[in-house]
Amino acid sequence: MLAVLKALSGKSIGTYSVYTECLECFKRRLAPNSRPKYRYELQRHYSFPSEDVKSLRTIISPPVSRIRNIGIMAHIDAGKTTTTERMLYYSGYTRALGDVDDGDTVTDFMAQERERGITIQSAAVTFDWNGYRINLIDTPGHVDFTLEVERSLRVLDGAVAVFDASAGVEAQTLTVWRQADKHSIPRLCFLNKMDKTGASFSFAIDSIKEKLKAKPLLLQLPVGEAKTFRGLVDLVTMETITWNPGTNEDDGRTFYRKALTETHDIELLGKASKARNILIEQVADLDDEFATLIIEEYSDSFNLIPVEKLQLAIRRVTLAQSAVPVLCGSALKNKGVQPLLDAVTLYLPSPDDCSHDFVKWYENDLCALAFKVVHDKQRGPLVFVRIYSGTMKPQSAVHNVNQNCTERMSRLLLPFADQQVEIPSLSPGNIALTVGLKQTATGDTIVSSKASAAAASRRAERDRDQKSKDRKAQSSLVLASVEVPEPVFFCTIEPPSVARQPDLENALKYLQREDPSLKVKIDPDSGQMILCGMGELHIEIIHDRIRREYGLQTYLGPLQVAYRETILSPSSASDTLDRTVGDTRHLVVVDLEVNPNPDAGISPVIEYAENIPDSLLKDFQEAIENGIQSSFLQGPLLGCPIQDVAVTVLAVNVLPGSSITMVSACVSRCLQKALKKAEKQVLEPLMKLEITLGEEYLSTVLGDLAQRRGSVQEIQSRSDNKVIIASVPLAEMMGYSTDLRSITSGSATFSLELSNYEAMNPHDQYTLLKKRGFV
Numbered sequence: 079m080l081a082v083l084k085a086l087s088g089k090s091i092g093t094y095s096v097y098t099e100c101l102e103c104f105k106r107r108l109a110p111n112s113r114p115k116y117r118y119e120l121q122r123h124y125s126f127p128s129e130d131v132k133s134l135r136t137i138i139s140p141p142v143s144r145i146r147n148i149g150i151m152a153h154i155d156a157g158k159t160t161t162t163e164r165m166l167y168y169s170g171y172t173r174a175l176g177d178v179d180d181g182d183t184v185t186d187f188m189a190q191e192r193e194r195g196i197t198i199q200s201a202a203v204t205f206d207w208n209g210y211r212i213n214l215i216d217t218p219g220h221v222d223f224t225l226e227v228e229r230s231l232r233v234l235d236g237a238v239a240v241f242d243a244s245a246g247v248e249a250q251t252l253t254v255w256r257q258a259d260k261h262s263i264p265r266l267c268f269l270n271k272m273d274k275t276g277a278s279f280s281f282a283i284d285s286i287k288e289k290l291k292a293k294p295l296l297l298q299l300p301v302g303e304a305k306t307f308r309g310l311v312d313l314v315t316m317e318t319i320t321w322n323p324g325t326n327e328d329d330g331r332t333f334y335r336k337a338l339t340e341t342h343d344i345e346l347l348g349k350a351s352k353a354r355n356i357l358i359e360q361v362a363d364l365d366d367e368f369a370t371l372i373i374e375e376y377s378d379s380f381n382l383i384p385v386e387k388l389q390l391a392i393r394r395v396t397l398a399q400s401a402v403p404v405l406c407g408s409a410l411k412n413k414g415v416q417p418l419l420d421a422v423t424l425y426l427p428s429p430d431d432c433s434h435d436f437v438k439w440y441e442n443d444l445c446a447l448a449f450k451v452v453h454d455k456q457r458g459p460l461v462f463v464r465i466y467s468g469t470m471k472p473q474s475a476v477h478n479v480n481q482n483c484t485e486r487m488s489r490l491l492l493p494f495a496d497q498q499v500e501i502p503s504l505s506p507g508n509i510a511l512t513v514g515l516k517q518t519a520t521g522d523t524i525v526s527s528k529a530s531a532a533a534a535s536r537r538a539e540r541d542r543d544q545k546s547k548d549r550k551a552q553s554s555l556v557l558a559s560v561e562v563p564e565p566v567f568f569c570t571i572e573p574p575s576v577a578r579q580p581d582l583e584n585a586l587k588y589l590q591r592e593d594p595s596l597k598v599k600i601d602p603d604s605g606q607m608i609l610c611g612m613g614e615l616h617i618e619i620i621h622d623r624i625r626r627e628y629g630l631q632t633y634l635g636p637l638q639v640a641y642r643e644t645i646l647s648p649s650s651a652s653d654t655l656d657r658t659v660g661d662t663r664h665l666v667v668v669d670l671e672v673n674p675n676p677d678a679g680i681s682p683v684i685e686y687a688e689n690i691p692d693s694l695l696k697d698f699q700e701a702i703e704n705g706i707q708s709s710f711l712q713g714p715l716l717g718c719p720i721q722d723v724a725v726t727v728l729a730v731n732v733l734p735g736s737s738i739t740m741v742s743a744c745v746s747r748c749l750q751k752a753l754k755k756a757e758k759q760v761l762e763p764l765m766k767l768e769i770t771l772g773e774e775y776l777s778t779v780l781g782d783l784a785q786r787r788g789s790v791q792e793i794q795s796r797s798d799n800k801v802i803i804a805s806v807p808l809a810e811m812m813g814y815s816t817d818l819r820s821i822t823s824g825s826a827t828f829s830l831e832l833s834n835y836e837a838m839n840p841h842d843q844y845t846l847l848k849k850r851g852f853v
């Protein structure tokens with residue numbers, strides 16, 4: 079039922095994240111009877127502190143080969159949080175099963191998360207399973223928090239993709255799958271909700287093949303489906319796995335493995351033998367070592383292949399990302415989670431299996447990446463770090479390469495969601511939480527000292543092309559930073575009174591450190607603060623957090639779409655700036671030309687005429703380019719950023735003694751002049767929209783899309799549903815979740831992703847300019 083209530087999310091492509099229309103859906107979650115209110119008095123039964131904390135301390139630094147840094151990723155509501163809760167329960171970390179519907183899960187620990195039952199921030203959770211240390215990141219499913227997923231993926235070595243077995247691959251799964259591809263992260267698939275009406279193992283597998291273009295390796299078969307789902311067949315060991323047959327109330331802790339040959343179920347045995355043979359053939363096709371073993375020793379009977387040999391081959395294939403193992407179960411009904419944990423330890427990589435270039439430059443010195451900052455009122459910023467080399471110790475000074483500052487770390491903690499266990503040191507491959515780092519922001523690299531950073535830089539330099547060694551070596555010290563997508567929505571934000579303005583600035587400063595996808599700027603004309611975000615939900619959550627966490631009742635202006643501007647014809651301009659400040663005369667003369675350049679994107683392509691002397695560029699290139707960049711932020715039509723334009727600087731003359739600020743100002747003014755003279759065009763964000771709905775609503779929804787300037791590209795059939803794929807301007811999608819729900823009686827779901835920026839037609843452009851008071 080809940081799933082049906084949610085008209086939902088979207089996804090991202092490339093560097094862009096996406097806007098999604100799920101504000102209404104989360105408001106619905108707040109409504110009485112949707113999900114229970116957050117209750118501070120909720121008490122979880124933790125199996126530590128006491129004895130278990132001690133045992134945790136003894137295994138602070140497990141062997142690297144026994145560490146798994148794993149993410150759980152999926153479409154919203156596929157069951158990530160429920161699966162994580164089961165993992166924590168079966169590994170002995172919690173004594174009671176958390177339930178998203180009761181708002182008492184461990185990983186969704188923020189107030190909003192518990193109240194609304196959604197995951198907003200990634201929570202890192204550490205636990206042990208069968209002698210392995212698992213650092214698990216529960217990533218959010220909402221597209222407005224795509225950056226959270228990106229951040230997590232950067233520090234993971236492997237991932238579990240959770241699917242709703244009745245829905246197969248959904249929009250957000252595709253997004254996170256692409257993200258995992260980008261970061262080359264080996265994956266397992268878990269087909270969850272096998273108990274749900276409509277669950278279909280074969281449908282889900284087909285959708286993995288078709289939509290993700292992945293090669294699924296079936297490691298299990300379900301026994302029964304939907305209401306009849308009662309267990310699994312493990313095709314690697316040829317055993318049946320059942321969970322207390324006949325009792326649905328069971329917590330799933332106890333389960334039984336039985337050799338399939340002993341079940342007397344001839345049909346199941348036949349099906350499983352066939353599926354196992356296919357698995358073996360698939361693995362042999364992808365792994366030469368295994369193929370040779372089969373040809374040389376087991377060509378007569380696959381049944382004799384030792385389980386460990388098959389497991390090792392599956393592991394190699396998974397790490398090579400030539401195929402993905404698929405498992406299934408029902409987290410809610412407590413089935414299938416323990417074999418999933420076994421698969422995580424068996425098939426997903428340890429930190430040792432993943433190579434990172436920069437690690438060798440640090441040798442045994444500390445090198446860590448801050449991948450998340452959370453602001454804690456009592457303890458200040460808490461920084462989640464992944465350690466790549468060296469050892470991290472509390473009460474020590476560390477050097478932040480990005481901020482070029484040295485800070486003192488007071489405490490080091492193992493993160494158990496909202497519980498943390500203090501530890502005396504941490505070794506490579508692990509994820510930990512630090513207290514005391516006040517300057518560090520998401521994406522920063524942390525090393526032991528400035529000298530160690532310099533030593534690593536020298537080693538990197540030796541490895542590199544000598545020509546451009548300085549710049550390259552400098553950047554090589556900084557681990558790949560998170561790609562922060564451009565916001566697509568913005569609105570003004572005002573404090574309750576002028577006196578509270580500094581408090582609001584402070585709150586936004588903290589929130590920005592935690593969430594780099596949130597941007598704050600000041601409107602140059604009105605002086606108002608502008609909040610820029612990834613979607614309605616994103617901005618609403620920020621607004622809500624300012625109220626709850628900082629006690630500020632702020633006022634938001636209407637949400638506006640972030641348009642762009644470009645030019646359609648070349649033009650040129652000259653400008654002279656002649657100003658005397660004190661005794662100094664500043665005289666700058668600039669000539670430049672602008673040209674449309676569809677490949678330029680949002681960064682201007684800058685060229686210089688050949689007659690401009692190198693000496694002048696040496697002194698003023700940076701100032702010239704700063705002037706160009708600042709002009710690009712405010713187009714001549716709407717004051718929106720400029721894209722797809724090339725600038726050629728034809729001449730620059732500077733009177734000796736003139737300041738570089740004057741050079742920037744003159745270039746900027748000259749560029750504004752040239753842009754104003756050119757033929758101008760507003761570009762609007764065009765979204766790719768995917769709607770899944772019952773056939774009976776098809777014509778109504780298509781009619782509604784036509785009114786929204788939408789163009790339908792394809793209508794597919796998926797199970798009993800229709801899927802409309804269309805492109806629609808973002809400006810027409812405000813409040814879409816409410817509208818779609820009302821015309822489909824709440825049965826349709828949708829997702830949105832930014833497709834591209836497209837030129838508005840003259841009529842729509844005129845209407846927009848008029849609405850904004852520019853004509």
Ligand SMILES: Nc1nc2c(ncn2[C@@H]2O[C@H](COP(=O)(O)OP(=O)(O)OP(=O)(O)O)[C@@H](O)[C@H]2O)c(=O)[nH]1
Pocket residue numbers: 080152153154155156157158159160161178179195196197218219220270271272273274407408409410411
């Ligand atoms: N029938 C069935 N329902 C499940 C199963 N697992 C989870 N659910 C339900 O699906 C809904 C969503 O579960 P969550 O665990 O919150 O999903 P999620 O992927 O973490 O959701 P977000 O954090 O909001 O992205 C809840 O109502 C769960 O009770 C399952 O195995 N079977």
